[in-house]
Amino acid sequence: MKAKILNSLLLITSLIGYLEWGGNQHLFLFQAEIDILTKIITEPKSVLHPFVLLPMIGQVILLISLFQKTPHKALTFTGIGTLGILLAFMFLIGIISLNFKILFSTLPFLVIAIYTVIYFNSNKNNF
DSSP, X not given: OHHHHHHHHHHHXXXXXXXXXXXXXXXXXXXXXXXXXXXXXXXXXXXXXHHHHHHHHHHHHHHHHHTSSSOOXXXXXXXXXXXXXXXXXXXXXXXXXXXXXXXXXXXXXXXXXXXXXXXXHHOTTOO
16 A cells, blocks of 8 residues: 555656746646647647656556556556656756756655655565
């Protein structure tokens, strides 16, 4: 049960990442995902980018793991890895630019991801 809670927390915290760029433009990742999902239907070529597809695949993988009786370690680690690419990159951007909104928006995911890896590695019952 704890693995399912951790996977759902990973999924939720991945949505609160905050992006900010020039010209007073900003959004949270859940807002970006809504835009991406609407563009998949109208302009599918515009969303074919690794920084768009990999995190969404990671979220789908974590969502699939929530429907398993016990979430599989490989699925969880794959989900963390694909989502972690974007959120770790955002974390680095927050550090480099000293943008604390970006920096602190990624910390919940990164902390839960590290805790989840430790939990799965210490629990030998998960494959």
